[in-house]
Amino acid sequence: MSGPSLKKQDSHSSIHEAALNEAKELRDVVNICLRNGEKEKAVQVVEIVIEHWESRTLKHAEAEEEGLYKELVEEKPELEPLLIQFTRDHDLMRRMVEEMNHLLMKNEVDERLVAFQDSLLMIASIHNEDEMSKLLHGNRKG
Numbered sequence: 707m708s709g710p711s712l713k714k715q716d717s718h719s720s721i722h723e724a725a726l727n728e729a730k731e732l733r734d735v736v737n738i739c740l741r742n743g744e745k746e747k748a749v750q751v752v753e754i755v756i757e758h759w760e761s762r763t764l765k766h767a768e769a770e771e772e773g774l775y776k777e778l779v780e781e782k783p784e785l786e787p788l789l790i791q792f793t794r795d796h797d798l799m800r801r802m803v804e805e806m807n808h809l810l811m812k813n814e815v816d817e818r819l820v821a822f823q824d825s826l827l828m829i830a831s832i833h834n835e836d837e838m839s840k841l842l843h844g845n846r847k848g
């Protein structure tokens with residue numbers, strides 16, 4: 707998604723919130739499976755977790771880089787350093803999802819996968835706050 711709805715704080719923020727809430731629930735499910743020693747179930751949920759991050763947050767990041775960020779830098783070239791930082795946040799999230807995928811492929815499903823999800827949630831949450839406060843402040847309605 708790009709264009710007007712990502713430019714508006716309200717609609718953009720609800721995209722963030724929905725993805726983050728779902729990601730938190732999935733993290734909790736993986737955690738419970740591992741604690742209960744249900745490895746096969748954990749493997750299945752981790753597959754869903756990876757699919758979730760790829761199809762929601764990373765897709766959203768891609769849409770921002772190809773749409774919103776390009777539009778904004780054209781309107782306000784002084785935003786470039788900030789947009790480079792935001793893109794780096796996206797890259798970190800991409801790397802972490804890749805790492806999770808490697809662990810899954812090697813069938814190494816253990817608490818490291820929960821740690822990755824915790825870290826992803828923290829980065830995403832700080833990144834989302836910064837997009838709202840530094841990039842879209844003033845663009846309330848939508």
Ligand SMILES: [Fe+2]
Pocket residue numbers: 766767770792796833837
């Ligand atoms: Fe972003």
Ligand SMILES: [Fe+2]
Pocket residue numbers: 718722766770834837
């Ligand atoms: Fe965003």
